[in-house]
Amino acid sequence: MKPIRETLRETWHFYRQTLTLVTHGSKIYYAWCLSLLAIMVVGFLFYWKQHEMGLIETNMTDQVSWGLYIANFTYLVGMAAAAVLLVIPSYIYQFKPIKEIVVLGELFAASSIIMAILFVMVDLGRLDRVWHMIPFIGSMNFPTSLLAWDVIVLNGYLLLNLFIPIYLLVKFYYRREPNWKFILPFILLSIPWAVGIHTVTAFLYNGLAARPFWNASILAPRFLASAFCSGPAIIIIIFQIIRKVSSIHLEDKALFKIAELIAYAMFLNLFLLGAEIFKEYYSNTVHIASFKYLFEGLHHHNALVPWIWAAMAMNVTAFFLFLIPPTRKRLSTLNLGCLLIIVGVWIEKGPGFVIPGFVPDPLGEIHEYVPNLVELMVSFGIWATGFFIFTLLMKVALPIETGEFSHIEYEKGVITRKTLEATASLYKIKK
């Protein structure tokens, strides 16, 4: 009985300590969390309106039937897949600087996946029927429907990316060496799985013969290449923040290494895009319409043109910033490059990818789509939710990693208490 009671007591202590950790912080921390919460509340209110009235509250139509939500979803799946970039070198090649931060990268992937799943949820017309999709309970159309595949791989990836860091953090908490024989297979599995989530998401669009813009075999490789740009870019920025706000030590060397990987990925991304543009423009069939809509406008409809050119400029600039060692190894230009990539790839892989698939529609109608306030607010709400979850996860994970929050600290507390009690009882006896 005693060990069980002791474990329970420690678990209780752990939860209480976690709560204390997340509710205490600097003024900036409070401001950050409260503003995120405020955005979440506003987003939820807008979502509630959409839920009550139906998707008519958005600007989506039968012509452009997926919009900002699915665009964000696509982008975030890529973000999540990027965790693999940290896992490969750290575990396989024992690359020291990255190894310290891989747990944080995986928690970031988990937060991204949660956001991606939320974006699909808000896009569903009938959230009340979402149980129809649960395997064995509903009637999932597996393996025929790629959306069924996506549900499985995304949830699997989420579990994997929660399980691995939690296991490692618990071991860190107890100051024990993780059982590598046990956890390594999971880590190895997460690598193909990360490639898998983005490939399946690409195939989701790729398999639709009705939409020539998506029906190109280059799609999955392009998805992966762009994901390996945007994901690591945001991770570089997050790690710099972590370095500032916690006692965790992250070497510049690790950041520069990630930046170098981004440069290669961006080269591949631009190359694949070039290959696609060549094919479309040189063969110049009727299937070029969506490309024309995106890059130069079609029959005076050109809502996306300034966006895509801005994205192109950002991506190319960032590529050169990361390619040239002096600009890559200076934090100011490194961060500029990261920001350019985050925004540039978001435009390219988000709205710049989803919307042209619907313009012109299969019967040649051109209907321009621009998201409205509801869609923007709900999207901001989901992004805020993701950042909030990630912030809280970090608030607990960082002290564990630095050793400030650990079993030993707890035991010290117990010993102090026991000593006090003992002294007190001794004192009583003496009296």
Added chain:
Amino acid sequence: MQRACAGVSTVMMQKTGINSGSITENSLILLKVTDSVENATETFTGTGKQGFTEKGQDFLWELESETICSVPTVMIPTNLNLKSWFQNHLRFGQRIEEMKNKHYTRREFLRHLTLTTLASMSLPILSSCSKDEIEDFLQKHFLEMTEEEKKQVIAKLEKRYFEQYGKKFQISTKAALPETLWGYGLELSRCIGCRRCVYACVQENNHSRYARQLHWIRVLRLKRGNLINLEDSEHYYAPETVPEKGFVYLPVQCQQCQNPPCVKVCPIHATWQEPDGIVVVDYNWCIGCRYCIAACPYKGRVFNWAEPNLPKDEVNPNVHYLGNRPRMKCAVEKCTYCIQRVREGRYPACVEACPTGSRKFGNLLDPKSEIRYIIERKRVFRLKEDLNTEPKFYYFFES
């Protein structure tokens, strides 16, 4: 139990054997390839493991993969994509057959367990819902309902529609007629682009009338000299009178593909192809993900973005569960060739409404039908044939 045969030639599979559950290596299988035009029959016999002819091997490949067959005689089309046909009809249908036979499958058990847990956990929320709402929430897939359950749902809907629209509804769940595969013909040289079909469809099929008005038929106006590149088509033409000089009209609706991409992509089997070839939607099962809209090359599907606005005095109370019953917000819908009419031996509303007689309809399996006459004697083509969707909607010209 017989499934409708389809296409020009069919395969008939008979299974005899002592163990009546699944097809094993020892089961005896009889394959009859029937050409319904000349009524020529070829028979193949063999065991579960044995190889057949090319057609048979296709078939056998499916049988070997743990297909559980509780139906003694199955007729399936061979001229079509066997694999997808299997996936769309037989496998799903059979799984349901199978479930009805067994009292409590693992799936059923899991579902009950989870739903009970969910229900008890969300008791505070559910208790604020009405009984109807809870029933709607837990309603089964149409194909998984027993006859008794179907009756209950119909009674519930009839009551609800009466309260809402003040009319007594007749909700049919009539199954496909045997030996039918519906096909449609549209004579482009006669169409004058008047859109009477569009509004006859709206009237018949209880569409939302405003905020947003939904149409299952779209008439495209094309400049003469072009039929394939739809990018130059005009969807919203509005002249004083039609037809206009220098233009042709191309009405497009669901093409009832025999190889439907929309059915393939649906993540939850909310849409499927009936044995008579009509692709239908269970409006109560659809989750509104709109993947089917993205997959359809003909824009054959429309979405109820809001609660449909159907005025009381314009309601058509003769409805089919899988067809024109009043729908709800955020579920997808599509043309069903007026399933409520054609299964009762009537023409679809658009066929009746057409003032020029451009629209023809009939059974593709009946060699004497009008549609077969057209296919055999006129110049027919189908939209976007290159996508291999095998539409059962034939456009034609006077020969």
